[in-house]
Amino acid sequence: MLGFLDRFSTRNRLRTLEEAFDALNRKVKGLETEWNETLDKMNRLHGRIAKRAQLDSRRAPSNGEEPSPDAPAPDTGDGLLTTQERHARINASILARRHSAMRSE
DSSP: OOHHHHHHHHHHHHHHHHHHHHHHHHHHHHHHHHHHHHHHHHHHHHHHHHHHHHHHHHHTTTTTTOOTTOOOOOOSSOOOOOOHHHHHHHHHHHHHHHHHHHHHO
């Protein structure tokens, strides 16, 4: 009778350990997935920062002076707009649509 109880107890302990092991494996895989997603985000962010720095260095004045943050960026001819230029164009197009809509009423 004691042998049966020992086997039953051992099976229960083994089952409990296997369940705990499986739960830990799931958590580790979840952490790996989360880490890979975070690493991808950081790599994309790093790429955007590097590209922005490269564009800013192309637009920097050649006389060695730091450009003023309020000063408009010189036109580089590369077809890229600064955020301020893009916003100004968007605002102008919105105003033009509003003006034409008011005239047609």
